[in-house]
Amino acid sequence: MTKGKIVGLEGSFAVAEAVRMANADVIAAYPITPQTHIVERLSEMVADGDLDADFICVESEHSAMSACVGASAAGARVFTCSAGQGLELMHEVLYIPSSMRLPVVAVAANRALSAPLSVWCDHSDVMALRDISWIQMFAENNQQAFDLTTCAYRIAEDKDVLFPTMVHIDGFYLSHVIEDMVLPEEEEVAGFIPDYEHPFVLDPDKPVSMGCYGPPFIYPETKKAQDVAFDNTRPKIQEIWDEFGEIFGRHYSPVESYKMDGARIALLTMGSCSETAMLAVDELREAGIDVGLIRLRLWRPFPFKELREAVKQLDLLVVLDRAISFGMGGPVCSELKSALYNKREDLKIVGFIAGLGGRDIQISEFKYMVTQAQEKVKAIERGEEVETEIIGVREGGGR
Amino acid sequence: MEKEEDLFVPRQVTTEENFAPGHRACIGCGEALAVRYVCKALGKNVIIVTATGCIEIFSSLLPQTSWQMAWIHTLFENVAAVMSGIESAYKVRVRKGKIPDKNVKFVGFGGDGATTDIGIQALSGAMERGHDFLYVCYDNEAYMNTGIQRSSSTPYGAWTTTAPVGKKSSIGQVTWKKNMPEIAVAHNIPYVATASPSYPLDLMAKVKRGAEMDGPAYIHILSVCPTGWRSPTDITIELGRLAVETGVFPLYEVIDGEYNLSVDLPDLKPVTEYLKKQGRFKHLNDDTIATIQTRVEEDYVKLREKAGVK
Ligand SMILES: Cc1ncc(C[n+]2csc(CCOP(=O)(O)OP(=O)(O)O)c2C)c(N)n1
Numbered sequence: 125m126t127k128g129k130i131v132g133l134e135g136s137f138a139v140a141e142a143v144r145m146a147n148a149d150v151i152a153a154y155p156i157t158p159q160t161h162i163v164e165r166l167s168e169m170v171a172d173g174d175l176d177a178d179f180i181c182v183e184s185e186h187s188a189m190s191a192c193v194g195a196s197a198a199g200a201r202v203f204t205c206s207a208g209q210g211l212e213l214m215h216e217v218l219y220i221p222s223s224m225r226l227p228v229v230a231v232a233a234n235r236a237l238s239a240p241l242s243v244w245c246d247h248s249d250v251m252a253l254r255d256i257s258w259i260q261m262f263a264e265n266n267q268q269a270f271d272l273t274t275c276a277y278r279i280a281e282d283k284d285v286l287f288p289t290m291v292h293i294d295g296f297y298l299s300h301v302i303e304d305m306v307l308p309e310e311e312e313v314a315g316f317i318p319d320y321e322h323p324f325v326l327d328p329d330k331p332v333s334m335g336c337y338g339p340p341f342i343y344p345e346t347k348k349a350q351d352v353a354f355d356n357t358r359p360k361i362q363e364i365w366d367e368f369g370e371i372f373g374r375h376y377s378p379v380e381s382y383k384m385d386g387a388r389i390a391l392l393t394m395g396s397c398s399e400t401a402m403l404a405v406d407e408l409r410e411a412g413i414d415v416g417l418i419r420l421r422l423w424r425p426f427p428f429k430e431l432r433e434a435v436k437q438l439d440l441l442v443v444l445d446r447a448i449s450f451g452m453g454g455p456v457c458s459e460l461k462s463a464l465y466n467k468r469e470d471l472k473i474v475g476f477i478a479g480l481g482g483r484d485i486q487i488s489e490f491k492y493m494v495t496q497a498q499e500k501v502k503a504i505e506r507g508e509e510v511e512t513e514i515i516g517v518r519e520g521g522g523r
Numbered sequence: 524m525e526k527e528e529d530l531f532v533p534r535q536v537t538t539e540e541n542f543a544p545g546h547r548a549c550i551g552c553g554e555a556l557a558v559r560y561v562c563k564a565l566g567k568n569v570i571i572v573t574a575t576g577c578i579e580i581f582s583s584l585l586p587q588t589s590w591q592m593a594w595i596h597t598l599f600e601n602v603a604a605v606m607s608g609i610e611s612a613y614k615v616r617v618r619k620g621k622i623p624d625k626n627v628k629f630v631g632f633g634g635d636g637a638t639t640d641i642g643i644q645a646l647s648g649a650m651e652r653g654h655d656f657l658y659v660c661y662d663n664e665a666y667m668n669t670g671i672q673r674s675s676s677t678p679y680g681a682w683t684t685t686a687p688v689g690k691k692s693s694i695g696q697v698t699w700k701k702n703m704p705e706i707a708v709a710h711n712i713p714y715v716a717t718a719s720p721s722y723p724l725d726l727m728a729k730v731k732r733g734a735e736m737d738g739p740a741y742i743h744i745l746s747v748c749p750t751g752w753r754s755p756t757d758i759t760i761e762l763g764r765l766a767v768e769t770g771v772f773p774l775y776e777v778i779d780g781e782y783n784l785s786v787d788l789p790d791l792k793p794v795t796e797y798l799k800k801q802g803r804f805k806h807l808n809d810d811t812i813a814t815i816q817t818r819v820e821e822d823y824v825k826l827r828e829k830a831g832v833k
């Protein structure tokens with residue numbers, strides 16, 4: 125079993141520790157709340173000589189990701205982090221490392237999107253990144269923030285993967301909250317993430333052209349190749365998580381469950397609110413309701429198989445979204461419906477939206493979702509239209 | 524009698540083409556010629572980053588490439604940022620003993636749009652941070668790749684598709700060309716120069732100096748574009764020379780803040796000699812040409828003063 129020590133760290137510092145232990149070569153980042161503590165901590169580590177890296181204080185997030193692309197193409201191990209508006213400004217560049225198979229590692233401290241300006245957590249920024257072909261995973265506590273960032277390097281740099289990887293940590297809930305966690309020994313981490321050599325780097329001695337343009341006679345072939353390669357990363361991700369589990373004693377899988385034995389109903393969550401949802405499940409179980417919790421750990425590539433397995437015994441799946449796909453409802457709920465369509469005709473899926481712009485989601489609200497969802501199922505069975513409900517919002521003006 | 528160049532040029536310039544022929548630039552393209560000279564001067568020990576624009580399009584159609592050296596293109600506005608990452612990666616990897624130090628040069632290429640407009644922030648950032656790189660702006664004075672739209676580097680009075688000459692009394696571009704070399708100088712970088720493929724030896728010498736310099740270097744190359752300038756394809760070299768001889772595009776260097784005129788012309792030719800050969804200026808009346816003449820002369824005097832020439 126692993127050595128290491130128990131420490132109290134906020135999520136941002138946990139991420140910085142993971143980057144330090146990964147011995148990253150180049151960090152390029154631009155500050156934005158609630159990601160700032162990560163860049164500040166990394167700057168200190170570089171200044172103190174605890175991390176032998178170049179910290180490029182770029183002038184924007186667009187340049188942050190561009191510098192990561194350049195550094196990665198030149199063979200370096202890189203890191204960046206951002207949130208909300210920063211990820212939006214970076215958006216154009218995010219497609220580049222995935223299409224060019226560069227193993228950039230990034231952490232997003234999830235934040236709402238303007239307007240109105242909000243520095244607080246929700247998943248609006250994540251939802252704008254669904255199609256960027258990055259491997260994306262969610263942490264729900266600071267231990268996971270460390271573990272998943274560590275795993276992100278191994279996954280991204282694996283020769284059978286070579287896709288950029290992003291770890292989502294909820295802004296403030298994880299980035300700014302101090303929790304107990306195990307910080308493993310540096311040698312152990314170094315053993316888990318060995319030095320890597322990208323098969324194609326920018327090297328004057330072995331010149332290659334990267335990023336040529338693709339007219340219609342070749343573009344679709346490049347995109348199919350990318351799609352197939354991305355789909356094929358799934359077994360490798362699990363394999364690396366399993367290896368991590370064996371060494372460090374903490375196990376991860378694409379879809380994780382809580383109290384699912386005998387459950388007919390399940391809540392589905394992503395990120396830090398999963399721990400609140402667990403408390404709600406405990407209380408509901410005590411009240412005799414057969415409810416469990418499903419947490420999506422892996423968001424991209426989407427874990428179809430594991431999800432179908434997890435919902436096998438269910439009658440009702442209650443999905444929480446922390447973002448709105450305007451005019452469409454909850455984005456996670458839409459995706460789950462599409463993932464399960466034609467597979468489980470009898471499974472009812474009901475979505476709720478909550479926790480926008482940093483509003484806390486209470487245990488009582490998770491319980492409300494479960495009871496209310498059962499009512500909605502009855503309405504669906506009566507043939508009524510059931511819309512996605514946004515909960516925890518004041519109605520009718522006033523303060 | 525043979526001219527001096529004919530005797531000496533072959534010995535001074537490599538016959539090797541690092542930017543291979545067979546690319547898809549238009550006939551008479553000054554930009555392609557400039558790229559070719561720059562690549563000859565750089566040699567192979569370089570990593571080149573290129574912006575989206577004519578250069579990337581005429582040189583890199585999958586699965587073919589004109590680049591005989593390590594080359595990358597990603598987007599339109601981020602050359603200097605990608606360059607920053609590459610230069611940093613190289614430095615750190617050398618420091619950590621992961622690769623040997625082979626004195627590799629890092630060079631960014633962008634059009635005037637990529638440089639003076641959409642990419643100016645990334646370039647300013649990279650120059651301010653002091654990365655060790657050379658940035659070359661190929662200025663054909665408009666967004667040519669997308670169909671001759673105006674940029675901030677388009678000269679006063681030039682027709683473009685987004686600064687058209689309308690039926691009312693419009694003259695095309697109504698703003699004066701942004702002085703990008705001066706903006707580079709304002710970053711206190713060690714090397715700034717202007718160059719033209721009509722003066723190939725001067726251009727190649729500047730590229731070598733810029734690449735050798737420690738820290739950021741910036742070279743601004745006027746690149747005649749027959750397609751966008753509406754000029755005959757066989758006068759590209761002549762137009763480039765006229766731009767210099769009329770004072771429209773003076774050739775100079777600024778080394779550690781010291782200005783030096785590369786070609787000093789006490790008597791400038793009238794700007795009409797340059798303007799009248801290009802369809803993009805054919806609508807200009809005498810008054811507008813006089814306005815341009817005055818401005819060119821004033822700017823030239825200022826430049827000569829900076830260079831300490833009376
Ligand atoms: C973000 C973004 N905006 C717009 C474009 C479209 N675009 C591609 S090249 C180009 C103009 C290039 O002009 P310039 O940099 O002067 O190079 P040139 O083609 O003239 O050599 C434009 C507008 C793009 N590729 N990316």
Ligand code: SF4
Binds near residue numbers: 551577751
């Ligand atoms: S449009 Fe102009 S710059 Fe572009 S390839 Fe043609 S001549 Fe060269």
Ligand SMILES: [Mg+2]
Binds near residue numbers: 634663
């Ligand atoms: Mg141009």
